[in-house]
Amino acid sequence: MTGGGEAEPSAARAVAVALAGWLVPGLGHALLKMWGRALAIFLTVGFLVYLGAGMRGNVFEPGGEDAFARLGYVADAGTGSFYFVARALEISGSDVSHADGDYGTRFLATAGVLNLLAALHAYEAARGRKA
Amino acid sequence: MVPLHFSHLQSLLLFALVISLAFGTLGRRKPIERVKYAAWSFAMFVLVGIALGWLMYPFSR
Numbered sequence: 656m657t658g659g660g661e662a663e664p665s666a667a668r669a670v671a672v673a674l675a676g677w678l679v680p681g682l683g684h685a686l687l688k689m690w691g692r693a694l695a696i697f698l699t700v701g702f703l704v705y706l707g708a709g710m711r712g713n714v715f716e717p718g719g720e721d722a723f724a725r726l727g728y729v730a731d732a733g734t735g736s737f738y739f740v741a742r743a744l745e746i747s748g749s750d751v752s753h754a755d756g757d758y759g760t761r762f763l764a765t766a767g768v769l770n771l772l773a774a775l776h777a778y779e780a781a782r783g784r785k786a
Numbered sequence: 787m788v789p790l791h792f793s794h795l796q797s798l799l800l801f802a803l804v805i806s807l808a809f810g811t812l813g814r815r816k817p818i819e820r821v822k823y824a825a826w827s828f829a830m831f832v833l834v835g836i837a838l839g840w841l842m843y844p845f846s847r
Contacts, residue, residue, distance in 0.1 A: 691811065695807065695808060695811040696811075696812075699805075699808040708787065709787055710791075710792070710797075746787070747789075754794060755789075755790070755791055755797075758792065758794075758797040758801075762801065765801070765805065773812060776812055
């Protein structure tokens with residue numbers, strides 16, 4: 656096997672770690688035994704989702720009518736499984752007619768983008784790069 | 787769940803605090819560097835947020 660072939664399992668593992676980190680915030684770092692970062696990511700993303708849903712932010716659904724809605728869905732879906740938690744928490748639906756709801760929408764989107772950033776960080780760490 | 791209500795400033799502070807802590811944790815390795823980076827990030831979030839708020843104030847009505 657060549658040197659390039661030997662690197663493949665490591666790349667596949669890194670992708671698996673990143674996917675795990677996306678699905679469950681912090682899991683990617685937990686698999687790498689980076690416990691502090693795993694806990695911080697889990698709590699941060701979870702707290703932002705809780706705040707966003709509590710403030711009745713907009714949880715975007717797939718197939719939005721405009722680019723903003725589609726982009727919003729991508730950001731919200733960045734929270735992985737927490738996307739469904741947000742939808743479950745928001746039993747009375749979103750209300751962006753007040754500032755609270757508008758802030759809530761940003762909190763939810765930030766949670767998703769932050770989780771994607773964390774998943775990328777876990778990927779880099781799994782590849783052995785400085786992270 | 788019980789609806790949460792925050793003022794603009796409370797929302798800004800909460801957002802800045804949570805994101806700064808996450809940035810500090812992800813972005814630095816040594817504990818002291820994490821604290822410094824989180825504090826700097828928090829200060830920048832708040833200061834820039836308030837500055838932008840005042841910049842937009844003349845156009846708010």
